[in-house]
Structures are given as structure tokens and as C-alpha cells.
Amino acid sequence: MDFQNPMFPPEPGAPPMPINPIRSSLCALLTGLVLAACGPVPESPEVPETLGVAEAAMCSSSAVTSLTLSGISTYQGEMAGAGTYAVSYPANAVWLVFSIDGVEQSQSRVDGGTGTWFFSKAPVSCGTHTFSVTARPMVVASNGSLTICSGNPGQTITQSVTEPCPAGKKCLIEAHSWECGAWCQAGCMDNYSYYFTTACNSIADCAGQESHSSGSNDYRPGGGICDYTYDQVPVACDYP
Secondary structure (H helix, E strand, O other): OOOOOOOOOOOOOOOOOOOHHHHHHHHHHHHHHHHHHOOOOOOOOOOOEEEEEEEEHOOOOHHHHHHOEEEEEEEEEEEEEEEEEEEOOOOOEEEEEEEEEEEEEEEEEOOOOOEEEEEEEOOOOOOOEEEEEEEEEEOOOOOEEEOOOOOOOOOEEHHHHHHEEOOOOEEEEEEEEEEEOOOOOOEEEEEEEHHHHHHEEEEOHHHOOOOOEEEEEEEEEEEEEEEEEEEEEEEEEEEO
């Protein structure tokens, strides 16, 4: 249908008005937008650095320049200690790993080029243990990302810690010997015995006293060999 204005009919001989001029303008506008949207494909973004290269760049010459242990002790089953550290630029924090008897217990991050660290662990059995703390430089970026400079110089401190076990309880040991041979004084002998040794707080404190052996003995002067086996096993932490 032609778009005609009934108030102003066309003069005789004049060309007809365009069909729906508003619609034609809109089509032209949409065509321009589509062409703009179909422009050249943007280039691919630059490939980021690999993790190893990025870490090396951030860590640069970072190092743990100082690590101290102010004190470490065990009291009523809890081990606690503290110390200080210092790292060199661009490191602005330290990453700490704490271990007891070679077993990792916890990790901790402390911000700042210098500062104080703390450690606590419970329960810890009585007796003697080996405590160690290892420090590595760390970079905390402005965007919050964390980088542990594992390939840079760090430091480790190791200290022996002892808490006496409660008086009274001791390791109960079961000893079993088996002796047999033609020249044994009583033929074959199967003997059991029990005895108490060192102080303990739990059976775990007695683990180091287990032993096993075998061999031969000369029970009579000038002759006769008896073969034997011997087993010593902790069975309890108890009162004598």
C-alpha cells in the first residue's frame, strides 16, 4: 500500500511518494549496523608467560635472609614455639612449613619483609621430638595473587624438644626366646618374660624398643651349639 497523506494529495503528474519512508530509513540503519558488526576479526590475545617464567620474573633475587627460633617447648601435650624472619626484595612475605619428627604438621604465610612467626600443635606425646621450620620467600602481588619462590634460597632450623613423661608409667616389654639343639641344657626351650623399661605416656613412646634377633650359643664349655631366636616387643605403657 502506498503511503499517502490524505490532507495533501499529490499533484497531477507528480511521481508517487516512496513506500513507507520510515521503514526504508530503518532498513538502511540496520544494514549499516550489520556491516559494522561484521568487520575484521580481532587478533588473538598474546599468549601469557608460562608459570615457570612468570615465577622467575616475580621472585627474581628474593631470598630468606634471616630465620631465628626464639624458643620451642612442649607442656602438657602441646608443643609451641616462635621466631623471626626476614626476606629480600621483591619478596614481601614468607611461607613457613612446620614438621615434627620429619612429618609435616602445618603451613603458614606471614606478610611483610620482616616479622614474627608462631607455631603450636596438640596433642604431642611426651618424650623427645625433633621440631623443624623451613622458610621460603614469597611474593604477594597487588591483585592478590601469591607466588612461593620455591627455587630461591630458603632456610631451615631444627631443634630437639623434650617433655618428661608422667612419673609412674613405664614401657612393658614382652621377651620371647626359643632355643633348640642337641647340646642345649634342657633340649628345646620356649621362654617368655616380661619387664618394664623407660617412662612413657602411651604405647607409642615405646615403639623404639622393639627388636628381633637370631643366632647360635655355646651352652657347654668345649662343645654343643644351641640355635636361638629372640623377640622383644612393647605391649603396653603401664604402671609396674
